[in-house]
Amino acid sequence: MSSVLVILPDKQFPMSPNTQVIQDIRSFNRFYTKTIGLLNQHILESDLSLSEVRVLYEIGQQARATASQLVTSLQMDAGYLSRMLKKFEKKGWLIRQQSNMDGRTFFIQLSAAGKRLIAGLNERSDNEIQRLIEPLTEAQQLQVTKAMQSVQQLLTDPSSQALPEVTIRHNLLPGDVGYLIYLHGVLYAKESGYNLEFESYVCKTFYEFLPGYNPAKDRIFLAIANGQIVGSIAIAASSRHLVQLRWFLVHPDYRGQGLGKRLLNEAISFCKEKHYQKIYLLTTSMQQTAITLYTKTGFRKTGEKFLKQWGQELYEQRYDMELV
Template identity: 55%
Template sequence: MPVKPATILAIRQFNRFYTRLIGLLNQHMLDSPYSLSEVRALYEIGHTDNCTAGLLTERLQIDGGYLSRMLKAFERDKIVSRRQSATDGRTWYLQLTAKGKRLLQTLDERSNEQIRQVLAPLPEVQQQEVTESMQTIRQCLGEKQPLTLQDLVFRHQLQPGDVGYLIYLHGDIYAKETAYNLEFETYVCKTFYDFLQNYDPGKDRVFLATWRGRIVGAVAILGHSATLAQLRWLLVHPDMRGIGLGKKLVEDALAFCREKGYRQVYLLTTNQQTTAAALYTRAGFRRTEVTPQEMWGHRLYEERYELEITTH
């Protein structure tokens, strides 16, 4: 995919800034006689079971000859020792000596203190923004670890800003994926307005999934009577699809319906939402009505699904 010149310029500007910042943090490498590369090597040795020279070369991306000279210096300073493998005489494991462990602990403490000094002038919200931005960069550029449901935080207490952000997500995602126009966002705004006007936590519930403080999934149950409820606003952010989030949200919503004694749940969707429809069907919903509509800039079919909840 083409990269815009402005994007390249922004990254280069950030690199210059961050290089200066790291230079200040690592000046004289925390008042020790060791270079940044040497401290990184000590860190890996201290935090890796059965660490070998080959493993260090791979992780640190450094020349083998340079690493060999570095390790000899560590052994001379009595901060690293070698231990022969009990199963393979050709393999030698690297480990910190007691002196090396004390050194690494001291360097860790100094590093932590420097970072505290950099971040301390910032309010807590900005500290969180900095760390989340760094995590995002790592996630996007090379350290991509598959997300799971365990990485997310789930809650159902509505907080200020939640509904506004849900409206934004609906407008943004549906515009990109189905080309719905502004009429759709107007519709979403109105439905949420009506919901908030009559919101009663005793019969209604909004289920939210968040990642790094941002909403990435949602669904709601609206109680219309003692026995009838509606499932609304099921949404899963594109980055979170494929991990079972939609299934969990629907399951949690239906568990709430059973808890409240609702006997029937219905929802309205369109024929374009095939993935969601499959999810509803697997949860036990059946399609009961199809109505042709012209709305949101499309000719489509509005579909009604219903679920009878049985008590055991």
């Protein structure tokens, strides 16, 4: 029955706050602020506060900033910003230029002195970062920057973060089966409510399969992203003409991208290449999304029976596809 593709609507499983994730983020925040020195009142050996430096940097980034634009981009109180800008202007770091189109609007730019100030702050900031990453190898430095980019992209716009490229691997390596058993146990427990007996069942199916595993007639397809298994499907030969589709699974993070269909099509293509005549699979009535994919691909239900197993009451269903 391990051919079930685990895809269920999110609304069936109410979300609860992830306490561990929250604690991990708070722990990282404490580490990060301590590491870069943001707990100090003044930064980069200047008499400026963090907020003041943020404003100066933002003005330097914009060719012709206005006070209202700065309030929006920095999400800062307008009165607080106004007092800050007056201070900067008094020190000679800013230039105000009245708009030719609207006399009520003033554009704010850095003066030559302001630009020199920012240049000095940038240099000191670069030096601090260099000292921070100097103990790391080049590969570790790249790992840190990629992680920072991911955090920024995900917290700014989760939909903008592209998933890593997925490749399909056919050969089994040490640890693959153990990880597949782990994925089945964790995901089916979370999404279908299966108990420990299901993981025992998956172990048993692999135990029966592996001694007779022959790549010439059997095939396991593993979807790999960032070196990790994120999906699987297998064809196990039952006879010269009949094969079983097994261990069909897609990690939740990679659903909705067509990966399940891609794996299923590759499995069917292998069966046709080997001139098998029929494919069958066992699933349960709980897996409606998977069943829809099966039927659209050409499988038809050929049997059903009621069972109480894995802590659930369900209908085991058999689906077959004729290849000739």
